[in-house]
Amino acid sequence: MLDVDTPVTAVPAISGTTRVYALLGDPIAQVRAPGLLNPVLARRGTDAVLVPVHVTAADLGPVVRGLRQMANLDGMLVTVPHKAAVLALADRVTDRARLTGSANALRREPDGTWTADTFDGDGFVRGLVGAGHDPRGGRVCLVGAGGAGSAIAVALLDAGVAALRLVDTDPGRLDALHGRLSPVYPGRVSASPHPLLADVDLAVNATPLGLRPGDPLPFPVGDLPAHAVVADIIMTPVETALLRAASARDLTVQPGLPMLAHQIEAYLEFFRL
Structure with a gap:
């Protein structure tokens, strides 16, 4: 870097x-x-x-x-x-x-x-790897199928994740991204309107939630396994509410600035x- x-x-x-x-x-x-x-x-x-x-x-x-x-x-x-x-x-x-x-x-x-x-995607993956969190072979839940989220999805798949679960509250946007990625990365991409977190190694917030005080958390950290890494792409504030909640659970966190x-x-x- x-x-x-x-x-x-x-x-x-x-x-x-x-x-x-x-x-x-x-x-x-x-x-x-x-x-x-x-x-x-x-x-x-x-x-x-x-x-x-x-x-x-x-x-x-x-x-x-x-x-x-x-x-x-x-x-x-x-x-x-x-x-x-x-x-x-x-x-x-x-x-x-x-x-x-x-x-x-x-x-x-x-x-x-x-x-x-x-x-965005390359920067995100390089930041993860640089912090010692190589996603290769892992299971990932990515919340947010917008501009940054779609770029991160492609980079994670290119980095060799075993399974990528896409989540977005906008069905059209979610289906469009899933439709573009599934033929290129067969059998490795799924889509859901709600975060499914119990078996993941990495959970990523790629939504704007966390930019403003009072924003709800993008996903419940209590549903994550103890070994999971929680990553947020929000850069200001450096420590978002999501990262604070994950740290309180003793989960490993990855802030947005390295991306x-x-x-x-x-x-x-x-x-x-």
Whole structure:
């Protein structure tokens, strides 16, 4: 993983030559990517900056089309709730983004077209493995079949999990993801409207539940076996209510920030920085 913790001693001034990257989301106050990526760019002497942009779902299309007209904007990162909708706004979509049905990065090509890809899943799995929780051969319950959840599902299956149980309260979204994955990973993917946790090795929250105080838990930690790892993709707060509840049961927990930290190098490569 790229070092994202070394303090920045000098930050290059933003000028007329600075290349701009936008991070689109709603809400946006919780995002951690600018605080991780901008110091890395500064240390490398790269004349570029990542700026958060608060965009509602209703305004996503007009905003993306407008941003595409900015001659000094070279890319976009995408977070909740836009990762599925943004696919239709790209000119080109990678195979893995098409399989997941979502993207969290768009890059301007030399000819002015835009390519979409997804890195959430790779970052999540690399974070797990880096913490000593290799999912290979395990049974996983993944709650949330949205943009991040779909990317994590593909990455977990590619990492060799024995069984992946998809859960979402939206039947259409759940069925769509299950329908895309089942033919590619036969016999390894199931779907349920409710979390079934008694036999799993890893339980993952890939929903926005936990962003706001008072959110209900995405699944009951009391149903998990004692050896299970509980992972949350929420990054702010660092310790969500789910992780607190899991820790109170002496379950092993995996917070959300490593998923992003392990994506930084992939972003730099994707954006050719």
